[in-house]
Amino acid sequence: MNIGEASRASGVSTKMIRYYEQIKLITPAHRTESSYRIYGDNDVHTLQFIRRARDLGFSVEQMKTLLALWRDRSRASSDVKKLALEHIAELERKAAAIAAMTKTLKHLASHCHGDERPDCPIIEGFADTLGDTDPGIEAKFGLTGVK
Amino acid sequence: MNIGEASRASGVSTKMIRYYEQIKLITPAHRTESSYRIYGDNDVHTLQFIRRARDLGFSVEQMKTLLALWRDRSRASSDVKKLALEHIAELERKAAAIAAMTKTLKHLASHCHGDERPDCPIIEGFADTLGDTDPGIEAKFGLTGVK
DNA sequence: CTTGACCTTCCCATCATTGGAAGCACTAAC
DNA sequence: GTTAGTGCTTCCAATGATGGGAAGGTCAAG
Numbered sequence: 001m002n003i004g005e006a007s008r009a010s011g012v013s014t015k016m017i018r019y020y021e022q023i024k025l026i027t028p029a030h031r032t033e034s035s036y037r038i039y040g041d042n043d044v045h046t047l048q049f050i051r052r053a054r055d056l057g058f059s060v061e062q063m064k065t066l067l068a069l070w071r072d073r074s075r076a077s078s079d080v081k082k083l084a085l086e087h088i089a090e091l092e093r094k095a096a097a098i099a100a101m102t103k104t105l106k107h108l109a110s111h112c113h114g115d116e117r118p119d120c121p122i123i124e125g126f127a128d129t130l131g132d133t134d135p136g137i138e139a140k141f142g143l144t145g146v147k
Numbered sequence: 148m149n150i151g152e153a154s155r156a157s158g159v160s161t162k163m164i165r166y167y168e169q170i171k172l173i174t175p176a177h178r179t180e181s182s183y184r185i186y187g188d189n190d191v192h193t194l195q196f197i198r199r200a201r202d203l204g205f206s207v208e209q210m211k212t213l214l215a216l217w218r219d220r221s222r223a224s225s226d227v228k229k230l231a232l233e234h235i236a237e238l239e240r241k242a243a244a245i246a247a248m249t250k251t252l253k254h255l256a257s258h259c260h261g262d263e264r265p266d267c268p269i270i271e272g273f274a275d276t277l278g279d280t281d282p283g284i285e286a287k288f289g290l291t292g293v294k
Numbered sequence: 295c296t297t298g299a300c301c302t303t304c305c306c307a308t309c310a311t312t313g314g315a316a317g318c319a320c321t322a323a324c
Numbered sequence: 325g326t327t328a329g330t331g332c333t334t335c336c337a338a339t340g341a342t343g344g345g346a347a348g349g350t351c352a353a354g
Binding site for chain 2: 045048049052053055056057066069070073074075076077078080081082084085087088091092094095098099101102104105106108109112113114115116117118119120122123125126127
Binding site: 160162163166179181182183201206207 | 310
């Protein structure tokens, strides 16, 4: 199976498969004589594992750990659970940051007529002290962009 | 006021102030004879505006629009509200994606003993079909990393 | 033997932000 | 007046995960 087929089978783009190989998340694929990467069912299985972990928001670093735990048949389930719980906590932290932003914005928006008149509490809220020059939401949550 | 003071007064790092100038989010600061940037109260006010918008998760592009709207005294409040509501929708989309991840992970974690034994439903959930090879959470929500 | 789809590597862009290096400017103390 | 320390300048690079694209080699079908 070449990289395109492996991509389709796993749901990981060819770009990312090569990238994951480069950063050593996965072992270098075997090659044909003409340097084409070849993948077997095991490789696809690993890629699927990666895709699922990625879809759950794990970082590449975390995925490295997860893959190691996956392959280590003698690992303690508590090791995996610990990582998962930490990640859940991280996700909840982000959710709280987003909720705080949403709440503030909704509050501002609810006071805005939204008509042709120029006065707008939203933009005034940005311009005037909206909580003063305190650490700010992003500092409280360690987030700034929450992409 | 030099850039360091403006930074302290606004809560925007000096690095970012220079960056915002470079990408034309703000107008180039006046300079002293020795090329030091000088800022006045108006500039600090603008920087505070930027910081608040940023803390609410607006992108630089959106902030450009917001700043233009802020300065345009004849804008319609509906223009501002529209932008705010779009951003709220975006935030809620991200929140939903995070909630979906959290839910799945919590479900998996709840079935994991978390002891010294190796069997772990979490990692098995990653390895085995956890919803099959469908578009996946990130595709459903247009997210992959949700930083 | 050509065509088109695929593969290879390499470099660049994204977004917002931080870090650092090299060099110049200012301030305070001696 | 020199020196130490801090702060400013510009420039370049890295982050993390991903996509885009160019230039060139390979493969299968017609």
